[in-house]
Amino acid sequence: MSLAGPLWRLGTAGLAPLLGPWLHRRVRRGKEIAARLGERRGEGAARPPGRLLWLHAASVGETMSILPLLEALAARAPDLTLLVTTVTVTGAELLMRRLPPSLAAQVLHRFLPLDVPAWVERFLEGWRPDAVALVESELWPNLLAALRARGVPAALVNARFSTRAARRWGWAPGLAREMLGGLRLVQAQSAADAARLRALGARCVEVPGNLKYAAPPLPAEPAALGALREAIGNRPVFLAASTHPGEEAMVLGAHRAVAPLLPGLLTIIVPRHPERGAAIAALAGGLPLSRRAAGALPGPGQAVHIADTLGELGLFYRLAGVCLVGGSLVPHGGQNPLEPARLGCPILIGPHHWNFAEPAAALLAEGGARAVTEATLAASVMGVLTDAALGRAMAATASRLAAAGAGLPDQVADRLLALLPPGPAAGRVEWGGAGRDLSC
Structure with missing residues (x-):
């Protein structure tokens, strides 16, 4: 285990008392919703029965890129609940605005908890996802460590990993290797992204393309x-x-x-x-x-x-x-x-x-x-x-x-569904570790 992981865990736990006032300042700036601040502490779970796939997209661009993916997942698995988290309020607003009415009953939204160990634990215990798909470059050490400890299959989809990001993570290669090595699947946007991710420890890396090629045209009233x-x-x-x-x-x-x-x-x-x-x-x-x-x-x-x-x-x-x-x-x-x-x-x-x-x-x-x-x-x-x-x-x-990536959401959906248990999970006693292994 790298030294950086425990240091991050201790540091974020120590900062937790200061994050309340910081969140309230963000409310005043329109960056948070006062009535939903509890979600930043991992509260507000309302897990329905059955299988649940959690997808996390940071902001507007990432959220818009997964809309066709949500449709492809819902079409293939009508029983599946899709929990979508975002970091930003704008990402949440646009998700609700652009989500097709046919998906409204199948998609739930929450804000991502801050990467404080106790808050991440509360979120995971409340939602108990059967698998997780993080979008682009959302790598949070405490979250990924908690998923790994529970055996919850995690994927990084539409992964974007710039030279600058690779340099930053190069200062903590052990932590990068722990985070990326624990992912069951990595789908990179390009061969260059894939090479940088492999160099830092990612396994099962594929290059299907960029989901943003498959996004629908922006609407206009x-x-x-x-x-x-x-x-x-x-x-x-x-x-x-x-x-x-x-x-x-x-x-x-x-x-x-x-x-x-x-x-x-x-x-x-x-x-x-x-x-x-x-x-x-x-x-x-x-x-x-x-x-x-x-x-x-x-x-x-x-x-x-x-x-x-x-x-x-x-x-x-x-x-x-x-x-x-x-x-x-x-x-x-x-x-x-x-x-x-x-x-x-x-x-x-x-x-x-x-x-x-x-x-x-x-x-x-x-x-x-x-x-x-x-x-x-x-x-x-x-x-x-x-x-x-x-x-x-x-x-x-x-x-x-x-128009080059029209079929990509279907391909990504098939790979993510392969991470899930094969049937409804409502009756399963044990949580975590139920996902199937992927052939890479």
Whole structure:
């Protein structure tokens, strides 16, 4: 056993008394729901009888990627309860908003307990999952140790493990080996992710592909879309989607450079965190603007529209003539470029796109997206908005690439169901260790 594991356990247990005030501060900032803080301590279990598969997705992107997987699991195992946990409130809200009505009775949501030993134990004793699937890179030492001690089969699906993450875990190789080696199945997004995971101790590593290739197109409420189309008319639209701090100033600079050359230009900024809307408006420095959070539409007099609401990005991809993928002009790692690809929106990607390295590289290599920097952003926006044939070609290529993973959710569902006991578990006396071994 590595020294890092016991140190983490002691440290998190010691911090537990301080986490209550921290959680209440998060409530005041809109990062937690006051009535559900008990879930962060592992409370609130309401386990139904029968088999239960727990899937954990940290935030919005991970949650959206498993929606087709939930449908595939439910279709194959109608008796199965699917417990979905998230870290973020936004992930929870979008899950409930996007979950098909047919799945509502089969899917339960809770917030992930913080990785405090007693809180993890309480959660596991209350829910008693038959198997667990963690999404992308959600590796929590106390949680994984508790699952391993109980013999609960655990998988890491759609695993993303960047060079930076591998370097960080390289400082605690023993702990990484314990966590990854205890997983019954690892399904990596790419061969490079798989190699890094194997190097740190993961076993039974497969490379089926990226679930985000199989996600459905982002939805758009028809009435809202119609109102926006009417308000915008035939103006050229530049969209900056899911932006992070530091990017909005670059986007506004590009707008100021392009607007004199392209009359009527409307720039729409959709911040990754909607609560930043007022701060972004302050950056505009006199540019006439409107804010969606205030209920405003982008009228003819506005140069900039700040879409500071949640879950409406599908509207704006359908309206834009070109979009910048946020998080890629600053060292955040980039948001999901497949979302605009599915909706026929020409794509610009900055140099920082390691969160989606494989799809971004494919889009850039085949002409479905263009690489930009702060210095070249304005010229690229101008180039795409003034060349309709170029925009159509980019969109067609991106759409083709985004359709590559249509059958992946079914494949992943089959592998996860193989971790479960073969029949209903309601009558089983012993809990844990009931999953079947997988052939790798």
